[in-house]
Amino acid sequence: MTATLQAPPAAHRPEIAHVGVPGLRLVRSELRKITTTNAWWLFGIASLVFTGLALFINMSEAAQHIARARDTAAVFKPGRGMGAAEVAAARAEFAQLHDLHLQAVNAAGNIFTSGQFFGLLLVMLLGALVITNEFQYQTATATFLTTPQRTRVVLGKLLAVLGLGFVFWLVSRAVSLAAGLVFFDNLGLTNSLGEWPVQRAVIFNLVAYLLWALLGFGLGTLIHSQIGAVVTAMVVYLGGFVGGMGVFNLIRAYLIHGDWVLTSAVVMPSIASQVMVSPEKLYPQAASWWVGVLVLTGWALVAGAIGVVLNRRRDIA
Template sequence: MGSLIRAEFRKIFTTNLWWGLLIPTVLLGVFWSWGFSALGTSLVEGLRSSEAFEGIDADSWMTSVFGFARGANLSTLFPMIFGALAVTGENYRRTITTTFLTAPSRGAALGAKLVVYALMGLGFGVVVALSTSLGTVLGAGSTPLPGATGWFLLILSTILETVLWTLLGVGLGALVGNVFAAVIGLLFYALLVENVGVIALSNVVGTAFPTVLPNSSASGMPGAVAADLFLNGVGPIHPMFEKEARLLVEAAAGAQGAFPWWANTLIFTGYTALFVVLGWVGSRRRDIN
């Protein structure tokens, strides 16, 4: 297994793909979180100067955390693509035959890829967390920032989300086998299909549809942390408006209807494990030439 892992690292670092995806990850993380944090700051400052909201203490409104959650969730698109290319890229370049023939089994080859891409996902996760943290600080302005515990939970949930997205991409790529189908399918689902579906389901049931779908559960990892941090800073809310306020805050964090962040992590881990198993089965049955 050690030689297979070393071979996978050589495949990654002898190409430009990893840093080609790392650059937009950093840029998107910084500027997207910066923009959302700055937007939240502008809204809070507008409330402070508005006579209609006179008497409302908005000094403790931690709107900056929404920028973090939004920036982190969008930035994980690139690690997801990186994982999807683990197997499909080799299929496209026709090197998968050599990989499978030189490994003790196809399962061992896929296992080595999972180990390596989990570590790469960890590296990407650290980069995503740091870049979104920088953007959040730059855009926060006069609004408060999280404390040490808050930062830790935001960073931890972001790193875990990134690792899981990377591994889910590996599993889906192994299942589908085609580079274009895997990458375009993942992007189309994450950016459009599920978002439209969640809105439609929420309208049907009359409330926010719970985050039991893959993209929603992933977004709910840092999103739920951000929502909790904001609500804790605001303080007690009248019971009559508590439910609506919670849904509004979760929507701002990109995680409407979210479970606690640890529950979202377990749900998304289940989806990741499912696609890894399906990818393993698909790669075993696929002919190579």
Template sequence: MRLVQAELFKIRTTSLWWIMAIILVPLYAASILLNWLAANVGGAAAGDNEQVRVSLEPVNVATNLYTSGQYFGILIVLLLSAIVVTSEFFHLTATTTFLVTPRRESVVLAKFGASVIVGLAVWAFTTVLNLIFAPLILRDLGLGAQLGEPAVWRAVGLNALAYLLWAVLGVGAGVLIRSQIAATLVLAITYVVGTQAVGIVFILLSNNVAKWFEKLQVIVPTTASQLMVSGTELPGNPPRWVGAAVLIAYAVVGGVVGTMITKSRDIS
């Protein structure tokens, strides 16, 4: 526990965490406003599309609003978790850290623990804001707060799991890319641009090769996260548990690989 506290202290003593926090606020605001707009205009665009129609059912609109901010919140968690590792090399403290605690796996586990706490803190922050603003938006839409629906609370809980797993992925990525600047740029670009590019590839494959390619989008981590927090199962989409399983698999691989590399790599 003391090692986890030490890692949290390192995070608190850098300016990057509050810069990320400041960035998160307008990104969260944009997310919930976009979800509000989507719910307002979605009905006119639904037509005969069964998936869109189901997504506009009150419980699904509610789960979307109560998990607002996931996309950008997870990006912040991913970057902060990677920085938990890369900051050691940026500030040249890695050698000291491993001399003080020779068992490297203990240090790595502490970094995982600290990153998970950061991830859950970001989840709690966005969830509190969602519990304030989402009921107001839902009442404006004439749908009621929907807080009596078990699906809403399940989505909120699975959203916490998504933040936790992305925190683990961030530490694993930080081990692979030790440069703080490179890790921040590579992860941010891959998360935002890479996700969109892969999505377009799957759409093209689905439209021109075979429809079943559309369901394979769940192997993209961001898509898996979004699938986890859907209120009900949408037509044509895999079940929610598939999204959870995909993200858990990524986190386990990232965690194991990150620990093994840290144990075997020379530290200078």
């Protein structure tokens, strides 16, 4: 007779409950990855410097425009040889330049959104770095193996990118708001914060920061090289505005003679961004501000969707 030895039953392992919201832990993890590098504070300093320079320029121009609008002795004098239509256009321009309320509103919109041109570029670069850092420091494999549900990881990155965009917007707007309030108080003018064009400029300035951060995220997904992503982002942003307007002006001058050609330049994301945050028309033939909102939103959603799909499907071995 033989006896069969049976192994003792395995001890029951107690289940340890997760603490906190999983999604928030992923967002904190992504933010920690960014703050452990030098990029975030270097970009933060650059954002403050650009905001300060933009404030100085915008305030100088605003002071000149407001002083001219306050000149009650100015009289409209049409130039010699001007036709009736030219005289009417010149008179309308003169009236706008000497409309104190209009000049104060335009000045407020520019001052309270100071630093946005380069600030948007910086958040776009940060959005790209959130992705490219994973491949630069070879942490992508560990990230996805630690959290196999890639959708959650990608959404965590997206929320972290949007959070960074919001923080950069908030700090820049706090600085420009404080400086702007002092500026208008010294001139004895209302700050125009109750005017819709100024409110729209500030609100959609925030939207622009979030959308450009999302665009950077999508770009970083397409280009893993950190240098390549940074260079491409700068070309897309800076070249898209300067070069884009140049191309559309050439088309209008030599190929298609119509103002709608310049209006259609809003399809470029850089131009759409400037159109939607400007308190007044960016240029005479510019599209309406809401068109800029729709165009930039479309570009950002496409970039974000590409980023989600590629990160979920890409081989990380």
